Amino acid sequence: MMTGTDDGSREQWLARDFEQHRPRLRAVAYRVLGSSADADDAVQEAWLRLSRSDTDEIANLGGWLTTVVGRISLDLLRSRSSRREDGWDDGLAELTGHGGRGAPGVTTQPPPDPASEAELADSIGLALLVVLDTLAPAERLAFVLHDLFGMPFEQVADIVDRSPAATRQLASRARRRVRAADADSVGPARTREREVVTAFLAAARGGDFAGLLELLDPDVVLTADAAAVAMGAPEVLRGPDAVAARFNGGARSARLAAFDGGVGAVWTLRGEPKVAFRFTVEDDRVTGIEMVSDRARLDAMEIWYLTS
The missing domain is CATH 3.10.450.50 (Nuclear Transport Factor 2; Chain: A,)
Incomplete structure (x- = not known):
């Protein structure tokens, strides 16, 4: 992608190119993860991976970054269940309270503010976010990348580690669930x-x-x-x-x-x-x-x- 530049020039050019792709990457991550904070984390991690990579081997930067963000987002989705589980000692009493009282050249994103969160939510629609949350991680990623962003199934398959045919089935199953959702239930x-x-x-x-x-x-x-x-x-x-x-x-x-x-x-x-x-x-x-x-x-x- 870039040759014959010193480290400083390379970093500046890389940062500039990355920032051009940031809005799309953040949109992909938000639609997959449903959280602007997690989306920012995924995009920042993508920058870190890019900065450590041999960019001469990257023919299509946008496609490469979208693939990386997709993989990071899938890992985050899969890790949520294990992070949120709690031991028996926390238990029912804790649930009901007992009445107790209670990167160089790239700008790090600030904590999300309510206006930013609302803007992202409006861009996809809160109703669709509710439905997407009902999908398994691989289904959600396949549906978002293919149906919302037009990524070919062959590329999505590489991210979810499935065959293109199996990935097509994932997206199809997700699409049916989205379409079958009762309008009242997501209104x-x-x-x-x-x-x-x-x-x-x-x-x-x-x-x-x-x-x-x-x-x-x-x-x-x-x-x-x-x-x-x-x-x-x-x-x-x-x-x-x-x-x-x-x-x-x-x-x-x-x-x-x-x-x-x-x-x-x-x-x-x-x-x-x-x-x-x-x-x-x-x-x-x-x-x-x-x-x-x-x-x-x-x-x-x-x-x-x-x-x-």
Whole structure:
């Protein structure tokens, strides 16, 4: 790509070329990962790999960088499950809080601000992000790279380590799931439901009692099945004060998830769901939370873990 330049000139030219590709790379990473912070990390890692590579061997810089960002994003997707699992000692009591209180030549990206996050979300649509979160990592990457960015299946196959035919099937399966998603389930109501549950979990983890109260309906009810009661959960709690006190300072082990036609949270142990929290949201407030620990019910659920 470049020959006959000293190290300083090479770095400057490389940085300039990289910056021309940065917007597209960030868009690819964001659509795959659903997080602007993770997207920035993936793009920065791509720069580090480029700066250490023999650029004379790179015939198509844009294609090479997109492939690298795709591989980095796939690794990040696959690592999320293991990072978010928590041990039994954190357990149900922690989930519900016990009422406790709670590179040279390339500019490093600053922490994402809300406006930037909103702009990226608008560029793909929050509804599609919700659906993409239900896909397996390889499906999601194949769909994004081929259907949204037009990358040939042969190149995508190299990234996901599958044959082109198998990669085509991945994208096709993802496409069917996207198309089959009920319009109501990914429309404004579902998007807002996800926002409310995400805000609730954030307030619980941060010990924000006032924030929890704002998100709870005056008539909110928390219920638990017999298996959850046996693990120490209350059978019934009524009213925002009691429910907020139960979650305040907890939920650090809960993972945002979609199941049973709604958005909620799930606590897992070594990848196996142990407690599902089914949220009912009406008029931007939580009106009900059901704790499900019965093994048969959990096994019957199709759970998709979302990006919180």
